[in-house]
Amino acid sequence: MVNVKINGISVEVEENSTVLQAAKKAGVHIPTLCFLKDLNETGACRVCLVEIKGARALGPACIYPVSEGMEVFTHNKRVLAARKNTVELLLSNHNKDCLSCARNQNCELQKLADDLGIREFKYQGAYRPVTFDDFSDGIVRDTSKCVTCGRCVNACAKIQGLGILNFIDRGFNTKIGPVYNKSLADVNCMQCGQCINVCPTGALHEKEEIHNVINALHDPTKHVIVQTAPAVRASLGEEFGMPIGTRVTGKMVAALKRIGFERVYDTNFGADLTIMEEGTELIERLQNHGTLPMITSCSPGWIRYVEREYPELLGNLSTCKSPHMMLGAIIKSHYAQRKGIDPKDIYVVSIMPCTAKKHEKNREEMKQNGLQDVDAVLTTRECGKLIKMFGLDFEHLRDEQFDEDLFGEYTGAGVIFGASGGVMEAALRTVTEILTGKELDDIEFKAVRGTEGIKEATLTINDQEIKVAVAHSMVLAKPLLEDIKAGKSPYTFIEIMGCPGGCINGGGQSRVIGNIRNGFIDIDWKKERAKALYDEDAIMPKRKSHENKQVQELYENFLGKPGSHKAHELLHTTYEKKDRFNF
Amino acid sequence: MEKLNQSSLLKIKEIVSKHKDEPGPTIMMLHDVQDALGYIPFEAMEEIALATNQSVGEVYGVVTFYAQFTTQPKGKHIINVCIGTACYVKGAQLLLDRILELTHAKVNGTSHDGLFSVDATRCLGACGLAPVAIVDGKVYGDAEKSGLVEKAIQEIIACEGGKQG
Structure with a gap:
């Protein structure tokens, strides 16, 4: 242990701590901008500058190691002036159109400028050339807002192992972008949006579709239906200042009904349907020596990744569409038929924790008779904006229920799809019961739960041993994929999600600010959001997808049985090898 | 591509x-x-x-x-002109302008016929010889007055078929 003094306050900290960690222990908050714990520890932005007694220059607290007897001043005259100057210099080259910026009012740079009392733009000078890239379906990159902090660079490299975004050129001309400064649409980007989630400014954000949705709502010829993914309810409240992990299912439904959607459905119905199809597919592969391990296909970011990085494993993918695409396809066929509406007049909106789903809905494979299964995808953040635009007092809305006609019922198995391991657990609940013909004693497969690392489990079904694994993020998935490629994978079934922790931490979820990611505010955001979903599962009267009555009815009245010809036509899809670079 | x-x-x-x-x-x-x-x-x-x-x-x-790497093909012959402080003071800009005129290239660019690339470089560490230029690896000192760089370029043009005129 080492003794240091922060602004005269004595603290004892571990030997290899940084000044920033010591300050936290002393109850002193040093502002940071580029710093992200475990992800981006470079000391590049100089916002966290502090004075170390005896040192000639100010040092960056985020990476400055403590030593015995060190005295640090975090807010004296010299430090405050330098810190303010640093931010003023950052602003000199920044596109300051804050009023029309996607990050207006939740920007980390804006907050810093306010916290430091910046009231004038002290430095007026040259601006570096700007790249504005909105060609990809999910992610917009605007270098005029970029502070070149490098958070996105490291998120892409360390979470997904892709390293698509990188520093280009040097000095004043430095920008962050893909190779040749190309569009994200033309490189091997999976559109997961993890870069968006760590960006402190408006340089990276989702491609917004809010106004398309509002236009559809105001079009009298359109029958507009909305569905919400399970993970959204665990994060949407954050857009309204509610604590992380607050489950807002009822308020969300109430808000969407007031906005004017004809129907508000839960994608969980689609999730239950997915389990029926995917479970049947797994059983068939097990019994007929099909390609194993089978890998889940719910995460469109993961699908984009595998099509570009591991095309030789496309046969291992389940052919099932993701839950919201399944529900979209059923709405535009069965629902349209039952309600006597021309599918052309139906507009399906999906509220998703995901930016890759914005791409998924545009895929050619996701159309029937030229009509998209889903017309618009809004992120959780966009949903929050939509609710604010319609002037609703979200926090005080009284809870309402999802619409109950045709697709109203859902089980706990559907809810947990939003957390890593959830699809696996939901599938195991159904597959085990179908194969053994017996009811499970304990339906909670705790070994596949959790928000960190690869998870695995071994279970015995009818004397046959089955090994399963769960990975979330491509860095975790890669070793599993290499094993399959080498023909030595011990697994029968693998769940892969594009984002760490699963959809609850998707690229479309509420932003988790640096102060939480860096542990200055003690909240494990992934765990809290996952808990919200597992809690909802635990209180559901039905917790197994095959017990969903309305899913059973859908098969009786429309689809036939799981895996039928009609089910394949509407609920399954195909994949193809894609070029990593399109130039 | x-x-x-x-x-x-x-x-x-x-x-x-x-x-x-x-x-x-x-x-x-x-x-x-x-x-x-x-x-x-x-x-x-x-x-x-x-x-x-x-x-x-x-x-x-x-x-x-790094400035020494390029993603565009370089010309067949490469000319570096130092515009470090010492060379600049001793007239490197005049030399550079004459070279650009002779080669029809732009600074840090390549001529249309692919014959020459001209780069303005940082200090080459030969300030005593300022201004300094390098043609295909050969260093020329006191290059503003000597006229040897221009001569070397004209020889290359003559050798390669005289297209530069």
Whole structure:
């Protein structure tokens, strides 16, 4: 242990701590901008500058190691002036159109400028050339807002192992972008949006579709239906200042009904349907020596990744569409038929924790008779904006229920799809019961739960041993994929999600600010959001997808049985090898 | 993008396998590719990325960071003019302007016929000889007055068929 003094306050900290960690222990908050714990520890932005007694220059607290007897001043005259100057210099080259910026009012740079009392733009000078890239379906990159902090660079490299975004050129001309400064649409980007989630400014954000949705709502010829993914309810409240992990299912439904959607459905119905199809597919592969391990296909970011990085494993993918695409396809066929509406007049909106789903809905494979299964995808953040635009007092809305006609019922198995391991657990609940013909004693497969690392489990079904694994993020998935490629994978079934922790931490979820990611505010955001979903599962009267009555009815009245010809036509899809670079 | 010819691809593979077990191989590979092909083609960045367990984006970051690497093919003959402080004071800009006129190239660019690339460089460490220019690796000191650089360029043009007129 080492003794240091922060602004005269004595603290004892571990030997290899940084000044920033010591300050936290002393109850002193040093502002940071580029710093992200475990992800981006470079000391590049100089916002966290502090004075170390005896040192000639100010040092960056985020990476400055403590030593015995060190005295640090975090807010004296010299430090405050330098810190303010640093931010003023950052602003000199920044596109300051804050009023029309996607990050207006939740920007980390804006907050810093306010916290430091910046009231004038002290430095007026040259601006570096700007790249504005909105060609990809999910992610917009605007270098005029970029502070070149490098958070996105490291998120892409360390979470997904892709390293698509990188520093280009040097000095004043430095920008962050893909190779040749190309569009994200033309490189091997999976559109997961993890870069968006760590960006402190408006340089990276989702491609917004809010106004398309509002236009559809105001079009009298359109029958507009909305569905919400399970993970959204665990994060949407954050857009309204509610604590992380607050489950807002009822308020969300109430808000969407007031906005004017004809129907508000839960994608969980689609999730239950997915389990029926995917479970049947797994059983068939097990019994007929099909390609194993089978890998889940719910995460469109993961699908984009595998099509570009591991095309030789496309046969291992389940052919099932993701839950919201399944529900979209059923709405535009069965629902349209039952309600006597021309599918052309139906507009399906999906509220998703995901930016890759914005791409998924545009895929050619996701159309029937030229009509998209889903017309618009809004992120959780966009949903929050939509609710604010319609002037609703979200926090005080009284809870309402999802619409109950045709697709109203859902089980706990559907809810947990939003957390890593959830699809696996939901599938195991159904597959085990179908194969053994017996009811499970304990339906909670705790070994596949959790928000960190690869998870695995071994279970015995009818004397046959089955090994399963769960990975979330491509860095975790890669070793599993290499094993399959080498023909030595011990697994029968693998769940892969594009984002760490699963959809609850998707690229479309509420932003988790640096102060939480860096542990200055003690909240494990992934765990809290996952808990919200597992809690909802635990209180559901039905917790197994095959017990969903309305899913059973859908098969009786429309689809036939799981895996039928009609089910394949509407609920399954195909994949193809894609070029990593399109130039 | 235009496909790279087979001999260049083989050359890239040879360079990459030569350096891949050395420490910090990226820069060495890039230097050799730049020397061999006159620029860093996309295929080279892909090969280097694969061999060094980096992404193409990371390799591209290195390529654009250092001025000696280019992603556009270089001309057949390369002229460097130092515009460091000492050379600049001794008239490097006048020399550079005359060279650009003779070669029909732009600063840090390549002439249309692909014959010349002209780069304005930082200090070459030969300030005593200012101003300094390098033509195809040969260093010329006191180059503003001597007229030897201009002579060398004219000789190249004559040798290559006199297209520059």
